[in-house]
Amino acid sequence: MKFVIQRDQLMDSVQNVMKAISSRTTIPILTGLKIEARHDGIKLTGSDSDISIESFIPKEEDGIVYVEQIEPGSIVLQAKYFPDIVRKLPQKTVEIEADDQLKVTIRSGGSEFHLNGQDADEYPQLPELHTEDSFELPTDLLKNLIKQTVFAVSTVETRPILTGVNMKLEDNHLNFIATDSHRLASRRIPLEKQTQHLNFSSVVIPGKSLNELNKILEDKQDSVEISVTENQILFRTKHINFLSRLLDGNYPETSRLIPEQSKTIVYGTTKELLQSIDRASLLAKESRNNVVRLQTKEKDQIEISSNSPEVGNVVEELSAKSIEGEDLKISFSAKYMMDALKAIDNEQVKIEFTGAMRPFIIRPIDNDQILQLILPVRTY
Amino acid sequence: MRTWSEMTTIQPLVSKMLVNSLKKERISHAYLFHGARGTGKHELSILLTKSIFCNNKTDFQPCDNCKECHRIDTGNHPDVHRIVPDGQSIKKEQILHLQKEFTYTGLESNRKVYIITDADKMTSNASNRLLKFLEEPSKLTTAILLTENSQSILQTIRSRCQIMALKPLNPLSIKNKLVEEGLSESNAKLMAALTNNISEAIEISSDEWFANARKIVVQLVEVLQEKPDESLLFINNNWMPHFKERRQLQQGLDLLIIWFRDIIYNYVDNSDSIVFISEQEKIVHSSMNWSREHATKVLSKIMEAKRKLDQNVNPALVMEQLTLQIQR
Numbered sequence: 001m002k003f004v005i006q007r008d009q010l011m012d013s014v015q016n017v018m019k020a021i022s023s024r025t026t027i028p029i030l031t032g033l034k035i036e037a038r039h040d041g042i043k044l045t046g047s048d049s050d051i052s053i054e055s056f057i058p059k060e061e062d063g064i065v066y067v068e069q070i071e072p073g074s075i076v077l078q079a080k081y082f083p084d085i086v087r088k089l090p091q092k093t094v095e096i097e098a099d100d101q102l103k104v105t106i107r108s109g110g111s112e113f114h115l116n117g118q119d120a121d122e123y124p125q126l127p128e129l130h131t132e133d134s135f136e137l138p139t140d141l142l143k144n145l146i147k148q149t150v151f152a153v154s155t156v157e158t159r160p161i162l163t164g165v166n167m168k169l170e171d172n173h174l175n176f177i178a179t180d181s182h183r184l185a186s187r188r189i190p191l192e193k194q195t196q197h198l199n200f201s202s203v204v205i206p207g208k209s210l211n212e213l214n215k216i217l218e219d220k221q222d223s224v225e226i227s228v229t230e231n232q233i234l235f236r237t238k239h240i241n242f243l244s245r246l247l248d249g250n251y252p253e254t255s256r257l258i259p260e261q262s263k264t265i266v267y268g269t270t271k272e273l274l275q276s277i278d279r280a281s282l283l284a285k286e287s288r289n290n291v292v293r294l295q296t297k298e299k300d301q302i303e304i305s306s307n308s309p310e311v312g313n314v315v316e317e318l319s320a321k322s323i324e325g326e327d328l329k330i331s332f333s334a335k336y337m338m339d340a341l342k343a344i345d346n347e348q349v350k351i352e353f354t355g356a357m358r359p360f361i362i363r364p365i366d367n368d369q370i371l372q373l374i375l376p377v378r379t380y
Numbered sequence: 381m382r383t384w385s386e387m388t389t390i391q392p393l394v395s396k397m398l399v400n401s402l403k404k405e406r407i408s409h410a411y412l413f414h415g416a417r418g419t420g421k422h423e424l425s426i427l428l429t430k431s432i433f434c435n436n437k438t439d440f441q442p443c444d445n446c447k448e449c450h451r452i453d454t455g456n457h458p459d460v461h462r463i464v465p466d467g468q469s470i471k472k473e474q475i476l477h478l479q480k481e482f483t484y485t486g487l488e489s490n491r492k493v494y495i496i497t498d499a500d501k502m503t504s505n506a507s508n509r510l511l512k513f514l515e516e517p518s519k520l521t522t523a524i525l526l527t528e529n530s531q532s533i534l535q536t537i538r539s540r541c542q543i544m545a546l547k548p549l550n551p552l553s554i555k556n557k558l559v560e561e562g563l564s565e566s567n568a569k570l571m572a573a574l575t576n577n578i579s580e581a582i583e584i585s586s587d588e589w590f591a592n593a594r595k596i597v598v599q600l601v602e603v604l605q606e607k608p609d610e611s612l613l614f615i616n617n618n619w620m621p622h623f624k625e626r627r628q629l630q631q632g633l634d635l636l637i638i639w640f641r642d643i644i645y646n647y648v649d650n651s652d653s654i655v656f657i658s659e660q661e662k663i664v665h666s667s668m669n670w671s672r673e674h675a676t677k678v679l680s681k682i683m684e685a686k687r688k689l690d691q692n693v694n695p696a697l698v699m700e701q702l703t704l705q706i707q708r
Contacts, residue, residue, distance in 0.1 A: 026477070029456040049458050049487050121447050124458040124487050157476075160483035206484070231485035245484045248518060 001037045001073025002097040005057065007089055007108065009066045010042075013055040014083050016240055017046030019216060020053040021079045029122045032076035035096070036120070042067055045126070046079065047243075051209050052126055053216070054241035069095075074120035075104055085113055126243055127229045134227035135193055137174075139220050139237070145176050146214045148187045148343040148370060153207035154180035164204035164247040166254075167233075177254055178207065183336045184254060184373040185343060200228040204251050209244035216242060258373060259359060262352035264296065264325040267365065268318075270349045274341040276316050280306040281334030283314045290334040291377050296327050306334070321348070330356045331379040337362075340372035382423055383441055384431075390420050394544045398424070402431055402440045408542040409517035412499070414530035415546025418576025421526045422497070424546070426452060429460055429493045432522065458487035463496045468692055470502040475509045482513050482521070492521045499525035500532040501690070507534045514540040532687075549576045558582070566658040570594075573638050573655045574631075589628075596622055597635040598659060604706055605669045611703045620696055629695050630686060637682050639663070640675050647672040681705045 017033060025031060025048055034045040041058040059067050075098040086094065091109035098104045098117055106113040137145075146165075154162035159181070168175040169191075177186040213235060217224070225236040235242040280292040284306040295303040300320050307313035330353060341349065346364030353360040362372040387395040394413075401407055411428075413421045427442070430449050434442035442449050451457040461481055463474050478494060486492050496502075502510065514523065514537060525541060527533060551572040558568035558578065563585055571581035584590050596618055603614045623629040642654045646667045656663060670678070685702045689695060 026461065027456055027458055028454075029451075030458075050484065122451050122454060122456040125447075127488075157479065160480075163483075231487070231490050245487060247483055248485050248490075249483070 001035075001075055002069060002071040002095075003037050003042060004068045004093055004095045005042060006066050007086065007092055007094050009057050010094060011083075011086055013042075013044050013057050013239075014086055016055045016216065017044045017053045018079065018083055019212065020046040020048055020051050022048040023080070025049065027124075029076060029118060030124075031079055032118055032123070033079040033082055034074065034076050034120055034123045036074040037070050037072050039070060039072060042070075045123070047124060047126075049124070050206065050245055051212055052124075052243040054126070054243070056239045056241075058239075073098060075102065076118040076120050076123055077104060077115055081115065085115075127232055127234075134225045134234075134236075135174075135191060136223040136225050137189075139217050139222050139224050141189065142224050142226075142235075143214055143217055143219065144345070145174075145187050145189070146210045148345075149176040149178040149185045150207050150210045150214070151339050151343070152178040152180060152183055152185035156180075161204060161247055161249045161251055163208075164206045164251075165210055166202060166204050166251040168202045169200065177251075179252075179254060179373075182333075182375050183340065184257065184371075185340065186254070186371045186373075188369050188371075202251065203228055203233060204247040204249070205233055205244060206247055213242050213244070216240065257359065258361065258371065259352075259354045262325070262354050262361070264323070264328045264353040266296070266302065266323050266351045266353070267321040268302070268349055268351070269321070270341055270344055270347055270364075272318055273349065274338060276304050276318050277334050277337050277341070280304045280314050280316060281338070283308055283311050284334055291331050291379065292334045292337070293329065293331045293379070295329045296323050325353075328353055328356065330360070331377045332360075332374055333377060336374045340374060343372060344370055382420075382427065384427065385441075387420065387424060387427060390549070391415075391424065391546050394424065394546055397544065398428055399440055407432065407522055409521060410514050410523040410525065410541040412525045412527065412530060412533070412538060412541035412543045413546060414527045414543065416528060416548050416576060418580075419546040419549060421546060425495050425524045425526060428524065429495065432491065432493060433457065433460070459489060459492050461492070461494045463494070465498050465501045468501070468690070470496070470498070470506050472503060472505045472509065475502070475506040479509060479513065482518070486520075490520045494521070494523045496523070496525045498527060499537075500527045500529045502533075504534070507537055511537055511540070554578065554581070558585075566656075569655050569657060570638070574634055589622075590631075592622060593628070593632055594635060597632060597639065598656075598662065600636070600703075601639060601662070601666060604703065605666065608707045611707065612700055615699050615703055616696070619699060623695075626689055626695065629689060629699075633682055633686050633689075637679060639666075640678050640682070643667050643670060643675045644672060644679075647675075678706050 021033060023031060027049060030047055030049060036043040041056055044055045046053050057066055059070065085106060089108035090111055093108065095107040096104065102117040102119060104115040104117045106115065149165050153165060162180055166177040168177065172191050173188050174191050175186060175188045222238060227234045232243050232245055277292055281290055284290045284292050292304060292306045297303055300323050301317055302320050303315060303317050305313065305315040340362050344362065344364050346366060348365035350363050350365045351360060356376060357378065359373050359375045364370055384395055384399055413424060415421055430442035430452050431437065431440055433448040433452060434446060435448060436443040436446050448457065452460055455462065461478060463470060463478065466474060511534065530538060530543065554576065555568045555572040558571055558581055559565060561582055563571065567585050571585050575581050600614060600619060603611050623632045638655045642656050642663045643666050645651065645653045646663050654660060654663060681702060685698050688698050
């Protein structure tokens with residue numbers, strides 16, 4: 001294998017794939033970074049077995065040549081040293097060459113590094129992508145989908161399946177659902193393309209992987225191509241492939257959890273509610289689940305209060321746009337409520353309650369694409 | 381690596397059972413291989429793993445040449461997980477890692493294999509965590525537990541595994557091989573009793589430390605017989621300085637076990653089986669001192685001492701208690 005490459009391009013790619021490489025892995029080869037030279041460009045791969053990132057540097061793009069003198073081949077290099085070497089090389093171009101003995105030579109200007117590589121055959125074989133099974137989403141929409149749901153995944157391992165986000169295809173709509181059994185976040189979007197040809201209906205993607213993906217995706221209008229294979233999901237942008245393993249098992253049926261009628265409906269301003277709950281939570285102690293209380297008053301007033309006897313209490317009144325239905329006193333976790341309100345990207349919000357002991361739903365006022373459900377806290 | 385046909389000569393029964401289950405595609409979800417050191421537990425587990433993953437099998441014999449086989453050998457296969465004791469025991473965190481792996485889909489396929497070496501060294505916390513997954517296995521997962529002592533594995537784990545008892549190698553054939561390698565008759569017999577591994581046996585026998593260890597064991601027995609009052613002194617002055625590490629102490633206790641076994645052989649007139657042939661007179665002398673019943677009791681006490689060492693009990697205390705128990 002041999003090629004000459006622009007250092008800046010190489011550095012960008014290396015930094016991208018390094019995000020997947022972890023030094024704490026049980027499989028020795030995964031401490032390495034795979035470099036594959038092909039006639040059309042260079043592909044770098046990094047993986048910690050949960051997620052894998054592939055970054056592709058084309059031979060030339062928009063008339064600018066990035067890679068020259070390609071002799072195809074592949075090698076695995078120690079990820080501990082390679083990025084630093086590339087960063088500190090003196091010249092703009094780097095020559096990388098590997099021989100049959102897995103010895104790698106990196107040349108740039110007057111400096112020359114010799115590294116011991118590992119056999120690329122030892123590296124895990126990532127599934128080939130099948131473009132016909134894929135669908136596309138704009139990057140910013142995907143990032144929103146992730147942000148609005150992933151915070152609600154469970155962090156405890158007692159029910160491992162809940163540490164993931166359920167991605168479901170249903171009558172041409174794409175659903176993202178996450179729950180930790182105390183709250184639920186879901187977002188539903190219509191798909192433009194027909195989805196009959198897609199070979200999956202429901203998969204569970206680990207929350208950790210989605211957080212990683214969110215960091216890697218740039219806020220651009222470009223689209224992301226998503227395809228699902230038997231055991232992995234692939235997110236493909238122009239030059240980066242992001243693969244994640246899936247969670248094994250059946251996601252619980254969540255549609256029945258969502259109450260269909262409501263007894264009290266509160267319409268309010270998202271920001272005001274959020275800020276007032278934030279203030280009330282200052283005195284709500286972490287150890288007691290951060291509980292705040294919401295009470296409806298006359299003339300469309302809401303009272304938000306919190307009381308911890310050792311510290312003190314706080315009462316705040318704010319006016320809602322309107323309140324319909326029965327009077328209500330309810331307690332809930334301030335953290336869950338704030339997370340839910342933050343996920344709603346509309347100025348006006350509609351909260352539907354069905355009694356103090358039943359879960360309540362938060363939705364933006366103008367659509368039902370976003371749904372946040374929270375279980376109240378029982379207080380006496 | 382060995383082939384199934386080679387394994388059949390060493391472990392005919394187990395190999396046949398495994399090959400048959402491969403043939404019928406009825407691989408169990410969990411196996412427990414138990415057998416003494418050197419009986420081929422590890423080789424068998426690797427062979428089985430390769431047979432599960434290899435794509436170019438001929439008659440259930442993995443090709444040993446493809447990517448899958450190579451990566452299983454080097455420990456780089458992403459869907460094969462190995463757990464080895466971290467220090468003295470297999471910790472909860474190691475099982476937690478496995479637990480996470482159980483909940484994810486495989487990286488390349490959905491076939492997963494877990495090999496847990498020295499499964500008896502799992503802490504009770506770790507065992508109970510593992511148990512949960514042995515109880516609800518997923519279809520394509522195979523766990524292989526390896527142990528030298530299946531009795532110290534949680535009963536509930538044992539009952540969920542298909543137990544494969546590897547038969548001990550024939551000590552006579554090992555002894556003969558060692559004699560061929562140039563060891564003296566008496567040494568070869570002792571080595572065959574201590575280990576099942578030929579190269580390890582040769583290494584130990586040429587070790588000066590081991591020669592001294594053997595001498596000290598004989599001395600200890602003499603002290604216990606002649607001057608029981610000085611035995612604790614002997615432990616402190618001679619025994620402990622020589623057997624500094626736990627591994628060494630275990631070996632010393634192994635020698636002591638052989639000695640007391642010889643006493644029992646002497647009682648039952650099975651002098652062919654006596655290992656310390658060169659010390660036969662002393663064995664006879666020991667038999668005068670200790671009854672057969674007592675010797676049996678001592679054997680179980682030594683086993684207990686070995687177990688305590690594994691559990692990190694202070695070695696000096698273990699030895700002192702043991703000598704007091706032997707005298708009694």
